[in-house]
Amino acid sequence: MDSVTHTLFGLALYGAVDKKHMKKSQKRAYLLTAVGASQIPDIDVISQLWDNEGLYQMWHRGITHSIFLTPLWAALFILLSFLLFKVKDVKLFFLGWVAVIIHNTSDLFNAWGTGYLEPFSNMRITFGTIPIIDFVFWVILGTAFIASKFNKIKSPSYFKLAWVFIALHVIIQSVQGWMLYNQYEDDYEQIALSAGFIPWTYTVIAKSDSEVNIFQDNLFSERKLQYELTSAEDTDLNGLFTEKPEAKTLSEWSPFVVIVDDGDRIGVYDPRFYRNGQSFLFEYIDKTQ
Structure with a gap:
C-alpha cells in the first residue's frame, strides 16, 4: 500500500x-x-x-x-x-x-x-x-x-x-480475484492479477509460451483484451544480466517477464505494469552497432 x-x-x-x-x-x-x-x-x-x-x-x-x-x-x-x-x-x-x-x-x-x-x-x-x-x-x-x-x-x-x-x-x-484467476487457469500457463482503482475490476495478465495477453475483466461483464505481447523467449540474457544486474533482479522478482529483443535493445519488463505501450518496470541495454 x-x-x-x-x-x-x-x-x-x-x-x-x-x-x-x-x-x-x-x-x-x-x-x-x-x-x-x-x-x-x-x-x-x-x-x-x-x-x-x-x-x-x-x-x-x-x-x-x-x-x-x-x-x-x-x-x-x-x-x-x-x-x-x-x-x-x-x-x-x-x-x-x-x-x-x-x-x-x-x-x-x-x-x-x-x-x-x-x-x-x-x-x-x-x-x-x-x-x-x-x-x-x-x-x-x-x-x-x-x-x-x-x-x-x-x-x-x-x-x-x-x-x-x-x-x-x-x-x-x-x-x-480468485474466481477470475480460476477462469484463466485452463488456457494459460502463468497468470497474474492487478486490481484496478475501480472496485471489482482487475487486469489479468496471462502467459503461454511466448505469448502474453493482458485483459480487463470482472465477474459481471465480458473480458476485454487490451494488449497482445510477444516475449522473445529464446534470447540469451547473460549479457543483459551482466551489464544491467537490475534486469536479473527484476526477472527474479516478477511472477514472469516479457523479454524484448528488437534489434535495438535487449531487455525485460514486468507486464503487470504495462500501460500505453510500455511498462515502468523495464530494464534494458542498447545493442552495440
Whole structure:
C-alpha cells in the first residue's frame, strides 16, 4: 500500500483505542506506536543509498516486511515509548505488533508483493486483488474520522466498525480475484492479477509460451483484451544480466517477464505494469552497432 494508506491505518488503530483515562504522555506513546509501527517496514527505502549491485527491487518490501520480524519492530516501539515518554505499557507491544502485521499483510494483496517469508524464502508473495492506492480504504476511514468528531464518546466504536468494513472489502475483492484467476487457469500457463482503482475490476495478465495477453475483466461483464505481447523467449540474457544486474533482479522478482529483443535493445519488463505501450518496470541495454 502507499504511505498515505499506511498512515491512515495507524491513525485508525490509534482511534480504536479507548483513551478516556490516559495521561497525555500515554496518548503520545500510543500515537507514536500506532503510526510509527504502521510505517516502519518501509524504512527499507534507504537501502537505495548503498545499492550498487541492482538489488533494490528485491530489497524493497523484503526482509523488513517479513512476518517473522514483526515482534522485533513492536519491541522497538516499546523502547521508544519508554525513552521518549517514560511510558511502560505492555499493551503498546501488542498495538505495535498489530500495526506492523497489518502493514506487511496488506502489502501482500497488491501487485507489488512482499518477501513475507524472508529469510526462509525469497519468493515475492502477491495476490494482486487490492490496488496499491485503494480509495475505498480512504472513504471508510474518512467516514470513521468524521463520525468520531461528532461523537467523541463513541469514537473507538466508529474505528472498530471501520476495520470490519475494511476486512469485508478485502475479502470481497480477493474472492472475486480468485474466481477470475480460476477462469484463466485452463488456457494459460502463468497468470497474474492487478486490481484496478475501480472496485471489482482487475487486469489479468496471462502467459503461454511466448505469448502474453493482458485483459480487463470482472465477474459481471465480458473480458476485454487490451494488449497482445510477444516475449522473445529464446534470447540469451547473460549479457543483459551482466551489464544491467537490475534486469536479473527484476526477472527474479516478477511472477514472469516479457523479454524484448528488437534489434535495438535487449531487455525485460514486468507486464503487470504495462500501460500505453510500455511498462515502468523495464530494464534494458542498447545493442552495440
